[in-house]
Amino acid sequence: MLAIGRRSRIGALISAFTVLALAVAACDDKIDSGHNQLNGASAAASPSATDVPGDDGDPAPPASTAATPAGKPTATKTTQAPPPGNEFTGRLPKFGKPPTPVRIGLPEGAGAPYYARIPTDQPVAFLTIDDGWIKRPEALELLRESGVKVTLFLTINAIRDNPDYFKPLRDAGADIQAHTLTHPNLKGKSYDFQKREICGSADQLAQLYGQRPTLFRPPFGDKDATTLKVAHDCGLTAGFFWKETVDKGIVRYQEGKSVQKGDIILMHFRDRFVDDFIAALQAISAAGLTPALLSDYMPAK
Numbered sequence: 371m372l373a374i375g376r377r378s379r380i381g382a383l384i385s386a387f388t389v390l391a392l393a394v395a396a397c398d399d400k401i402d403s404g405h406n407q408l409n410g411a412s413a414a415a416s417p418s419a420t421d422v423p424g425d426d427g428d429p430a431p432p433a434s435t436a437a438t439p440a441g442k443p444t445a446t447k448t449t450q451a452p453p454p455g456n457e458f459t460g461r462l463p464k465f466g467k468p469p470t471p472v473r474i475g476l477p478e479g480a481g482a483p484y485y486a487r488i489p490t491d492q493p494v495a496f497l498t499i500d501d502g503w504i505k506r507p508e509a510l511e512l513l514r515e516s517g518v519k520v521t522l523f524l525t526i527n528a529i530r531d532n533p534d535y536f537k538p539l540r541d542a543g544a545d546i547q548a549h550t551l552t553h554p555n556l557k558g559k560s561y562d563f564q565k566r567e568i569c570g571s572a573d574q575l576a577q578l579y580g581q582r583p584t585l586f587r588p589p590f591g592d593k594d595a596t597t598l599k600v601a602h603d604c605g606l607t608a609g610f611f612w613k614e615t616v617d618k619g620i621v622r623y624q625e626g627k628s629v630q631k632g633d634i635i636l637m638h639f640r641d642r643f644v645d646d647f648i649a650a651l652q653a654i655s656a657a658g659l660t661p662a663l664l665s666d667y668m669p670a671k
């Protein structure tokens with residue numbers, strides 16, 4: 371009797387803990403940084419080839435992230451043992467040594483050129499990670515474990531609360547580039563407005579990280595001729611759109627069903643950073659390509 375009573379009390383404790391764990395997991399989307407993910411995140415679909423035209427994947431700031439609880443793992447996740455320290459290591463594809471980069475020539479002109487795909491014959495693709503609102507602690511280990519070099523287009527407003535988060539990422543090979551001060555839609559705005567946003571962000575990133583960006587991405591991928599002129603005048607050599615986006619562990623292709631040579635892939639610093647990063651690398655690997663760094667393919671300054 372006593373044993374049964376104790377067992378049922380333990381059962382009640384486990385139930386209470388499960389409820390608590392579920393409650394914490396449900397809040398996960400609203401937390402900017404800090405704790406480890408409770409979910410194994412393997413519930414994500416494998417990369418699929420859904421074409422979503424116009425999906426720029428650019429998120430709103432965290433103030434409006436309340437609309438993202440859908441797709442959270444179910445209760446079965448919490449009954450699993452906690453993941454070991456390197457739970458993602460086995461999910462990272464292995465890449466061979468990337469080819470020696472061959473820089474492309476850029477057209478001369480009053481505006482910076484703009485690419486969604488780098489015109490290269492080399493079997494490479496370019497993973498880019500935008501904004502910086504959500505600072506998952508796993509990002510550094512993922513970069514180190516994978517050995518992959520990525521380009522970060524950081525928004526000053528998004529990184530302002532903790533710019534130091536990005537320093538070890540930079541030291542692990544991430545290349546920090548410009549993405550404006552406040553993440554406005556630049557299209558149609560005056561030269562001075564766009565200059566303040568683009569030049570201003572490049573100047574601040576130089577102060578924060580010791581190297582001035584040479585590349586940029588306009589927020590939402592929206593730009594006009596003024597944007598490209600401003601970027602050129604700010605000393606930025608090229609701007610970048612994308613061919614694939616990654617969100618919630620799913621790769622979406624804007625054309626075709628696989629990553630092509632020279633493609634630029636967009637993901638963000640989001641709660642599902644681990645899944646998005648791994649999905650992007652798996653898509654690159656499945657296409658027989660190797661991740662490479664955008665700035666290695668741009669003309670040397």
Ligand SMILES: [Zn+2]
Binds near residue numbers: 428429500553
């Ligand atoms: Zn952005």
